[in-house]
Each structure stands twice: as C-alpha cells, then as structure tokens.
Amino acid sequence: MVPDGAYRVGLATVAAVFALLLLAFVTSLVVQARPAFAHFGFGFLTGTKWDPVHGHLGALTFVVGTLETTMIAMVIAVPIGLGTALALAYALPRRLQAPLSMGVELLAAVPSVVYGLWGLLVVAPAVRTVLEPALAKLTGGHEPFGGIQEGIGLLLAGLILSIMVLPTLVAISRDVLIAVPHEQVEGAYALGATRWQVLRRVVVPHARAGLLGATTLATGRALGETIAVTMVIGNTVSFAHSLFAPTATMASVIANEFTEATEPFHLSALVAVAVILLGVAILVNVTARLLVRSVGGRQRVGLGVA
Amino acid sequence: MTLMALDPIIARRIEIHSIAERTVQGRERRASVAVWACRACLIVVLIPLVAILFYVASRGIAAWNWAFFSHLPTPAGIPGGGVSNAIVGSLIIDGVAAAAAVPFGVAGGLFLAESDGPVAGALRFAADVLSGLPSITIGIFAYAVIVKIQGHFSAVSASFALGVLMLPVIMRASETAIRSVPRELLEGGLSLGARRATVARKVVLPAALPGLITGVLLGIARAAGETAPLLFTVIGSQYWNLSPTKPMGALPLVVFQNGIQAYPDLVKTAWGAALFLVVMILVLSVGSRLVAARLRKVRR
Amino acid sequence: MTDPMIKPELAPGVAAEPELVPPPSPMPVMQLRDVSVAFSGRPAVRNVSFDIPENEVTALIGPSGSGKTTLLRSLNRMHDLVRGAEVSGSILLGDIDVYGGSISPTLLRSRVGMVFQRPNPFPTMSIYDNVTSGLRFNGVRRKALLEEAAESALIAAALWDSVKNRMKAHASTLSGGEQQRLCIARALAVEPRVLLMDEPTSSLDPVATKRIEELLGELKDRVSIVIVTHNMQQAMRVSDTCAFLLMGEDRAGELVEYAATTKLFGEPDDPRTADYVNGRFG
Numbered sequence: 001m002v003p004d005g006a007y008r009v010g011l012a013t014v015a016a017v018f019a020l021l022l023l024a025f026v027t028s029l030v031v032q033a034r035p036a037f038a039h040f041g042f043g044f045l046t047g048t049k050w051d052p053v054h055g056h057l058g059a060l061t062f063v064v065g066t067l068e069t070t071m072i073a074m075v076i077a078v079p080i081g082l083g084t085a086l087a088l089a090y091a092l093p094r095r096l097q098a099p100l101s102m103g104v105e106l107l108a109a110v111p112s113v114v115y116g117l118w119g120l121l122v123v124a125p126a127v128r129t130v131l132e133p134a135l136a137k138l139t140g141g142h143e144p145f146g147g148i149q150e151g152i153g154l155l156l157a158g159l160i161l162s163i164m165v166l167p168t169l170v171a172i173s174r175d176v177l178i179a180v181p182h183e184q185v186e187g188a189y190a191l192g193a194t195r196w197q198v199l200r201r202v203v204v205p206h207a208r209a210g211l212l213g214a215t216t217l218a219t220g221r222a223l224g225e226t227i228a229v230t231m232v233i234g235n236t237v238s239f240a241h242s243l244f245a246p247t248a249t250m251a252s253v254i255a256n257e258f259t260e261a262t263e264p265f266h267l268s269a270l271v272a273v274a275v276i277l278l279g280v281a282i283l284v285n286v287t288a289r290l291l292v293r294s295v296g297g298r299q300r301v302g303l304g305v306a
Numbered sequence: 307m308t309l310m311a312l313d314p315i316i317a318r319r320i321e322i323h324s325i326a327e328r329t330v331q332g333r334e335r336r337a338s339v340a341v342w343a344c345r346a347c348l349i350v351v352l353i354p355l356v357a358i359l360f361y362v363a364s365r366g367i368a369a370w371n372w373a374f375f376s377h378l379p380t381p382a383g384i385p386g387g388g389v390s391n392a393i394v395g396s397l398i399i400d401g402v403a404a405a406a407a408v409p410f411g412v413a414g415g416l417f418l419a420e421s422d423g424p425v426a427g428a429l430r431f432a433a434d435v436l437s438g439l440p441s442i443t444i445g446i447f448a449y450a451v452i453v454k455i456q457g458h459f460s461a462v463s464a465s466f467a468l469g470v471l472m473l474p475v476i477m478r479a480s481e482t483a484i485r486s487v488p489r490e491l492l493e494g495g496l497s498l499g500a501r502r503a504t505v506a507r508k509v510v511l512p513a514a515l516p517g518l519i520t521g522v523l524l525g526i527a528r529a530a531g532e533t534a535p536l537l538f539t540v541i542g543s544q545y546w547n548l549s550p551t552k553p554m555g556a557l558p559l560v561v562f563q564n565g566i567q568a569y570p571d572l573v574k575t576a577w578g579a580a581l582f583l584v585v586m587i588l589v590l591s592v593g594s595r596l597v598a599a600r601l602r603k604v605r606r
Numbered sequence: 607m608t609d610p611m612i613k614p615e616l617a618p619g620v621a622a623e624p625e626l627v628p629p630p631s632p633m634p635v636m637q638l639r640d641v642s643v644a645f646s647g648r649p650a651v652r653n654v655s656f657d658i659p660e661n662e663v664t665a666l667i668g669p670s671g672s673g674k675t676t677l678l679r680s681l682n683r684m685h686d687l688v689r690g691a692e693v694s695g696s697i698l699l700g701d702i703d704v705y706g707g708s709i710s711p712t713l714l715r716s717r718v719g720m721v722f723q724r725p726n727p728f729p730t731m732s733i734y735d736n737v738t739s740g741l742r743f744n745g746v747r748r749k750a751l752l753e754e755a756a757e758s759a760l761i762a763a764a765l766w767d768s769v770k771n772r773m774k775a776h777a778s779t780l781s782g783g784e785q786q787r788l789c790i791a792r793a794l795a796v797e798p799r800v801l802l803m804d805e806p807t808s809s810l811d812p813v814a815t816k817r818i819e820e821l822l823g824e825l826k827d828r829v830s831i832v833i834v835t836h837n838m839q840q841a842m843r844v845s846d847t848c849a850f851l852l853m854g855e856d857r858a859g860e861l862v863e864y865a866a867t868t869k870l871f872g873e874p875d876d877p878r879t880a881d882y883v884n885g886r887f888g
Contacts, residue, residue: 021473084348103355111583117576226442226533258449318797326713
C-alpha cells in the first residue's frame with residue numbers, strides 16, 4: 001500500500017529527474033564546448049579554416065553545409081510530400097488509403113544507417129553516371145552544376161535526406177489535411193468548385209499552420225541527420241562550389257572526427273559545433289511543435305528523428 | 307422587389323452562368339491533371355522507399371547464412387565471418403536501455419496524464435522537443451557523463467543515450483494511453499476508497515496496457531535503429547563481450563563501419579546486418595500495432 | 607454512381623400525378639420523379655415525386671430520420687461526394703436532367719446553391735473573398751462583375767451595411783448569425799436558380815433566426831428556395847409549399863403529402879400529416 005502522498009511525491013520525483021536530465025544534457029554540452037568558444041570567440045562561427053593540427057578551427061563550412069543539404073532536401077521533399085499527403089487524404093479509393101498510409105508510416109521506421117548504406121552503394125553510382133551528367137548537360141555545366149561528377153557529395157546528400165524526411169512529412173501533413181472540417185470541403189463543393197479548387201483554395205489554406213509545422217519538423221530532422229549524410233556527403237572540409245562536390249555538415253564532421261580528436265581544442269570545438277546544431281534544432285523544433293499544436297493535430301509519437 | 311429591380315440580377319445571372327459553362331471543362335480538366343499529379347507524387351515517394359526495402363532484402367538475404375549469425379567477424383578477405391557479437395551486443399544495449407527507460411517513461415507518462423498545471427505542460431512540451439533533437443548531440447551527452455568519467459567506451463553509455471532517446475516517445479505515448487482510460491474507471495476506484503497508487507496500478511495501467519505496449523515498442527524500435535549515438539559510446543568491437551561496462555559490437559555500427567569499406571565481403575556483411583536491423587524494427591513496429599489491436603479485441 | 611431512370615411518359619413539365627402537382631403555371635424550377643436515395647444498398651429515401659415551384663419557398667418537413675436532408679442533398683448532387691450513395695429516379699432543373707450526364711455536378715452546383723446547418727464561411731478568407739469565392743470557383747475574373755455581384759448579394763442577405771466598411775476583415779470576426787448570412791450571400795453571389803437550405807437556423811439564437819426567416823421572403827423573387835426544417839412553426843412562417851416526409855416501414859423516407867403550406871397545416875388530406883402538424887407524434 002502506497003499512501004497517496006508518497007504516490008504523488010514519487011511521480012513528481014520522476015518528473016523532476018526528467019527535468020534534471022534535460023538540464024544536464026544541455027549543460028554537459030555547453031561546458032565541454034566552452035574552451036573552444038572562449039578561445040576562438042565569435043570567429044568560431046565565421047571562420048572557414050578547420051585545421052586541428054595547427055589550431056585553426058572555424059565552423060562556417062559545416063554550418064553552410066548543413067543549411068545547403070537541408071535546403072536541397074526540403075526543396076525536393078516539400079512539394080512531393082504535399083502532393084502525396086493530398087493524394088492520401090483526398091484522392092484515393094478508400095481501400096487504398098489505409099494500407100498506403102500505414103506503409104508510408106512504417107517506412108519512417110527504417111533506420112537512417114540503412115538509408116545511408118543504400119544511398120552510398122545504390123544511389124551514388126546512379127547519380128554519378130546518370131543524374132549528374134544529365135544535369136551538367138542540361139545546364140551547360142555552369143555553376144553550381146559543374147566540376148567533377150563524383151556521385152558522392154552535396155546533391156546526393158540532399159537527395160537522400162529528402163527521401164528520409166518524406167515519410168514523416170507525409171504522415172503529419174496527411175493528418176493535418178484530414179482534420180480540415182468536412183463542412184469546409186462541402187461548402188466549397190456546393191459553390192461549384194472542382195476537387196482541385198476545393199483542395200487548393202480551401203483545404204490547404206485551412207491546414208496551412210499544420211502543414212508549416214510538418215515542414216518545420218521535417219526541416220529539424222534534416223538539419224540533425226547524421227549517419228546517412230556522413231555516408232554520402234564525402235566529408236571534405238571545404239565549401240561545395242558545385243552541387244556535385246563533396247563537403248561536410250555540422251553533424252557529419254562530429255560523427256567523423258569525434259573519436260579521433262586528440263589535438264587541443266579539437267574535441268571542444270566539435271562539441272561547440274554540436275551546441276550550435278543543438279541551438280538551431282531546439283529553435284526549429286519549438287517552432288514546429290507550436291505550429292502543430294496550434295491546429296490541434298494528432299500528436300504523433302514514434303515518428304522520430306535520427 | 308419589382309421586375310425592374312430584377313433586371314440587372316437576371317443579366318448578371320446570365321453572364322455568370324455563361325462564364326461558368328464556358329470554363330467548366332477547362333476547370334475540370336485542370337482538376338483532374340492536378341489530382342493525377344498528386345497521385346504521381348505518391349508513386350514518386352513510394353518508389354525509393356520500396357527500392358530500399360527491395361535492396362536490403364535481396365542483398366541482405368545473400369549475406370545470411372549460419373556463420374553470419376553464429377561467428378565472430380573475420381578480417382577483410384577472410385571468409386566465414388559473422389556478426390554474432392553485434393547481434394548480442396545490440397540486444398544487450400537495447401535491453402538495458404529499455405529496462406531503464408520503460409518504467410521511468412511510463413511513470414513520467416502517468417505524471418503527465420494526472421497533471422494539467424504549467425509544470426506538466428512545460429515537461430510535455432520539452433519531451434516533444436527532445437524527441438526531435440539530433441541524436442548525435444545525445445551521444446555527446448552520454449560521452450560527457452559516462453565515457454569521460456569512466457575513462458573508456460562502454461555499452462552502458464550507449465544504453466544511456468538510447469534510453470534518453472526512447473524516453474520522450476514512451477512518456478508521451480503512455481500519457482496518451484493513460485488519458486484514454488475512461489474517467490469513470492478511475493473515479494469508481496477512488497470512490498471505493500482505494501488509494502491513488504492502487505487505482506493506478508490495478509485499474510488505470512491495465513486498462514491502458516494496449517496503448518502502453520504500442521508506445522513502448524515504438525520507442526524501442528526508434529532507438530534500436532540509431533547509429534549516431536553509438537559512435538562515441540559503445541564504439542563497436544570485433545570480439546565477444548557481455549560486460550556492459552566495456553565496448554561491444556552493435557548492428558547499426560556494423561552497417562556503418564562495414565558499409566563504407568572497399569572490401570566486398572565487408573559490404574556484404576553490412577547488407578546482412580541492415581536486413582537484420584530492418585526486420586527487427588519492422589517486427590517491433592508492426593508487432594506493436596498487432597499486439598495492441600489484439601488486446602483491445604480481447605477486452606471487448 | 608447514379609442510375610437515373612428516365613421515364614419516357616414523363617416529359618418535362620407534363621404532369622403525371624395530378625394530385626401532387628401545383629397549379630400548372632408558372633413552370634416548376636425543379637421536378638422530382640420517383641427519386642430514391644440509398645447508402646450502400648440501404649434505402650434512405652424512396653420514390654419521392656413532387657415539383658419545386660419557381661420563386662417560392664418550399665419546405666421539406668418531417669421527423670428526424672425521414673430523409674429530408676438526404677433528399678435535399680440529392681438536388682445538387684452532394685451525394686456524389688459520398689462513397690456508396692446511389693440516387694435513382696429523375697430530377698429536372700428546368701429541362702435539364704440533373705443526373706442525365708448533360709450537366710456536370712460542378713456546373714450544376716453553380717445553379718443550385720446550398721446553405722448548411724452550421725455557418726461554414728472559409729475562415730482563411732476575408733469577407734469579400736468569401737462572398738466572391740463561388741464566383742472565382744466558377745471562373746469569373748472580371749473585377750467589376752465580382753464587386754457588383756458581391757455588393758448585390760450582401761445587400762440581399764441584409765449584411766451589406768454592417769460589412770461594407772470591413773470587407774478585408776476575416777469572416778471569423780462576424781457573429782454566428784452574420785456568418786450564416788455571409789454563407790447565404792456567398793451562395794447568392796453565384797446567382798443560382800435554386801437555393802437549398804439545410805436547417806439554416808438550427809445553430810442560431812432566436813434573434814438571428816428571425817433575421818434569416820425574414821430574409822427568405824425577400825429572397826424568393828430572386829431565387830427559388832428549398833428549405834429543410836424540423837421546426838413546424840418555421841415552415842409555416844416561411845414557406846409557400848410544403849412537402850411532408852415520414853420514415854416508412856423499412857426506415858426509408860417517403861413523401862406523405864405535398865401541398866400549399868396553408869392547406870397542409872390547415873386541412874391536410876392524410877391523417878398522418880394531421881397527426882404530425884398537430885404535434886401528436888414525431
């Protein structure tokens with residue numbers, strides 16, 4: 001027999017431990033990153049040189065790499081994801097809706113290392129021999145479509161990321177679209193709207209906050225994705241002047257160098273990169289949650305991030 | 307209204323209806339093109355996803371044999387190696403993580419379900435945000451609080467990282483499951499004079515069991531596929547080790563570390579490990595739904 | 607989806623069942639002949655035939671489950687949006703067979719408008735965009751026509767004076783009654799020949815209800831109205847003609863009596879109608 005008081009105290013303790021855990025999480029990163037931030041100051045963010053042996057450490061290359069891969073991924077994924085969610089919600093026979101939706105959701109569970117393996121061994125050769133030559137030919141090889149066609153690089157990383165974020169993006173968008181009140185849909189039909197007009201002028205605008213939330217959550221996932229990007233981006237510490245060139249992201253440089261960091265400040269600098277990544281990720285996720293919550297979309301658990 | 311007043315209305319009706327009639331075919335054609343474009347998007351999404359499963363299945367099966375499951379890894383070029391240590395390692399790492407995160411997460415879910423104040427609101431929000439943060443940062447957290455203090459890499463530090471990853475998923479799923487228990491059940495128990503803890507244990511948690519199981523299995527499935535937090539915690543190993551305080555092999559690390567090698571037999575092992583991982587996670591994900599559906603049916 | 611059974615002997619405008627047809631002139635705007643609606647094979651409305659006179663208010667009354675709304679929604683083919691719904695019989699709009707294939711549901715709905723139980727203005731659009739949304743759906747681009755139609759519809763819906771200075775405001779800033787009148791204006795702006803109203807006041811307070819009831823009398827010179835109501839006083843107050851439906855033995859709604867409102871409430875032919883209008887059942 002546990003008395004009520006003790007039961008409440010017990011649960012409150014669990015909650016307190018969880019809060020402490022979060023605090024410890026952020027603190028432990030900041031504490032380890034401090035030497036690097038103290039030593040390099042603001043220049044850490046703007047520096048482009050990353051030379052642990054000679055003690056020049058600037059993270060701009062990785063920040064840019066992360067932004068570029070994320071942007072490529074979202075440019076590909078958002079329109080396709082929205083179309084897919086619309087199809088799943090409003091343009092399929094009912095007996096296909098449920099199994100296809102569930103299929104897309106299950107694919108969100110495929111581990112990112114598997115996407116990485118497939119990207120490296122199956123997609124990269126295809127990108128090198130088919131996609132990159134085609135793009136170069138189409139654009140006359142001008143930047144950013146010039147340079148050596150390696151397969152591995154910025155474009156492939158963005159492509160794989162877009163495939164990885166699509167299941168999450170589609171699942172949440174579909175939920176948000178389905179939650180649009182039926183009266184709204186009927187109201188538009190009753191005025192003589194075609195199905196596309198109903199979707200474009202009424203359903204999508206009605207769901208816009210939730211769709212933006214879904215996109216933002218997916219952006220958060222793309223920003224922080226580590227292992228798959230590490231496997232396909234090439235990991236060179238230099239700006240990519242072409243979509244075909246290798247570069248590195250914040251997450252990939254940490255994954256690549258962390259266990260080998262023995263020079264002074266190197267480890268601290270890597271954690272400092274992680275702190276920047278964490279800061280951006282928290283910002284993006286808070287925004288996303290507020291947006292998704294504002295439309296009262298079904299809370300999704302289990303559709304995680306890598 | 308007089309007929310005079312109606313005249314402009316009739317004129318407008320004629321104009322509007324003739325516009326509607328003139329444009330209706332075009333509008334409907336555009337609609338059908340757009341709707342088909344949406345369906346085409348669905349196909350575009352499904353192709354790579356199906357392709358992944360196909361490649362993992364076909365190349366993975368090719369790597370599976372008795373040695374794959376029973377032997378230790380062999381150096382590149384020497385045939386007959388397996389990943390038995392990584393399979394066992396993953397089971398231990400995930401098992402320890404779940405053993406810690408499940409009771410803690412369910413208790414946390416109970417707390418969230420029973421409280422509506424600002425503190426609970428903040429924690430709920432924090433759990434949601436945590437579940438979206440890059441897992442590699444949680445790996446660094448585990449490195450800082452365990453590996454650094456311990457002085458060497460260990461399976462338990464990986465379990466810690468995976469446990470932190472499971473936690474928000476289990477907490478929020480448990481909360482949802484517990485909240486969906488009818489209030490009358492809870493109030494009925496309380497009105498009989500039972501203590502809250504007893505009601506929670508004997509009434510609420512059993513009633514919420516299908517949802518709890520789904521949440522727990524999804525949480526485990528999510529963490530089991532993670533690679534980034536393993537990189538600087540368990541780090542991987544070629545040898546047998548059952549002690550959680552030392553480095554171990556782990557399946558996701560096998561996929562990563564072997565997959566980026568230039569040796570065909572290592573790459574083959576990577577596909578085999580990837581298939582094992584995917585099967586494990588799909589079984590957990592699909593299983594969680596089936597178990598929950600089964601339990602709900604039995605209840606009725 | 608539909609299987610219109612067009613009976614050759616039922617040429618448009620020719621009365622087949624004299625006792626159900628009102629005075630021959632003017633020609634009815636819509637004619638229902640043997641209309642049945644079924645959902646997944648289960649009948650919800652069976653063999654209903656009557657005419658909807660032009661420039662009048664026709665009320666569909668009956669207890670809940672008698673198929674009033676189901677019948678109403680067959681008039682602008684809203685059942686096309688529901689899987690498993692099947693409409694048979696024939697419905698004519700003027701001389702166009704509604705289910706005959708010569709008119710698409712999209713085009714039909716610009717001629718037969720609809721107002722719903724609960725106000726459903728588009729919350730992401732301004733008042734002006736709401737009123738003109740139907741016109742835009744139907745391909746109207748000309749700005750002068752949009753503005754003229756919007757003003758005329760808002761005046762007709764008795765909303766113009768209160769919104770003319772805030773056309774850019776969101777529709778959600780209006781009260782419930784105003785939102786419903788906005789929905790009426792939105793439907794009117796397309797200048798339909800028939801306006802279907804599905805219990806348009808059921809979610810409104812008595813004052814807002816009274817405003818809308820008053821509106822109906824003013825609107826009928828402009829558009830023929832079919833209104834579903836469960837409120838007999840309302841039917842008596844607003845309608846010229848009444849159709850009384852009742853759930854038959856297999857739960858499908860059937861037409862019991864169709865007559866001028868004064869007759870149906872005063873001296874109904876059918877004893878079941880008398881029972882209902884006198885409040886003895888239902």
